[in-house]
Amino acid sequence: MEREAEGYKEQGNAFYIKKEYSEAFNYYTKAIDVCPKNASYYGNRAATLMMLSRYREALEDSQQAVRLDDTFVRGHLREGKCHLSLGNAMAASRCFQKVLELEPDNSQAQQELKNAESILEYERMAEIGFDKRDFRMVVFCMDRALESASACHRFKVLKAECLALLGRYPEAQSVASDILRMDATNGDALYVRGLCLYYEDCIDKAVQFFIQALRMAPDHEKARLACRNAKALKAKKEEGNRAFKEGNFEEAYDLYSEALTIDPNNIKTNAKLYCNRATVETVKICKNTNTEYH
DSSP: OHHHHHHHHHHHHHHHHTTOHHHHHHHHHHHHHHOTTOHHHHHHHHHHHHHTTOHHHHHHHHHHHHHHOTTOHHHHHHHHHHHHHTTOHHHHHHHHHHHHHHOTTOHHHHHHHHHHHHHHHHHHHHHHHHHTTOHHHHHHHHHHHHHHOTTOHHHHHHHHHHHHHTTOHHHHHHHHHHHHHHOTTOHHHHHHHHHHHHHTTOHHHHHHHHHHHHHHOTTOHHHHHHHHHHHHHHHHHHHHHHHHHTTOHHHHHHHHHHHHTTOTTOHHHHHHHHHHHHHHHHHHHHHHHHHHHO
């Protein structure tokens, strides 16, 4: 059986060298099926999955490899790299430190440990930037972090949210859409899609995305707040329009003013509200002038 498994492994290696990773994956899987206790087979399949950008599956194989052999240096390295690609810098650091315990001079682990530390620093800077509403800083930090954590949806979503808050809607939509292509149930990405539509004054469509985000992630506070604001903004604006049409100009003015307090960040909708309120003022002035003239 071991000879059969080794044969499959060798075939897998041949395909791996030729960069035919799907075929390599199939043969490493056959080797594992024959000898499920061999750490190197899981390690090889993990390497193949990483080349296919299937990092979560690669992480599982790497973890299985080091469970079977705790001294398997390449297994720990691959586990760390998977964690890093997925944005789990703390977990990645632990893996690289384990490698350095086994091989203190391992230059790859030393470099990857520095990469993990850099990601943690960029995360810290991004958090400070977000709190200060310095969204350009957050986008910069996430771009740097994504150089090492290319598969981290969390970083991509934060970048997309900040792009939306900067008014860079096409870029934000593009990032969110990329995530949804890989994970159609990602509540954060659905929220960002909704946020872009909301800020572009497509409120009904935005609400649909916020509701979808809440369906996927019922505890998504940002989606809940945005949904509430969107509905309130639309309702208050419609009340103002109705009052204006009925000739209740004071009431219309007050309703538009109330709508303007709901979300100062929604520049497009608020611009329309300011315009509506100015129209009310103009009509009131004209009405008063006509009354005085007669």
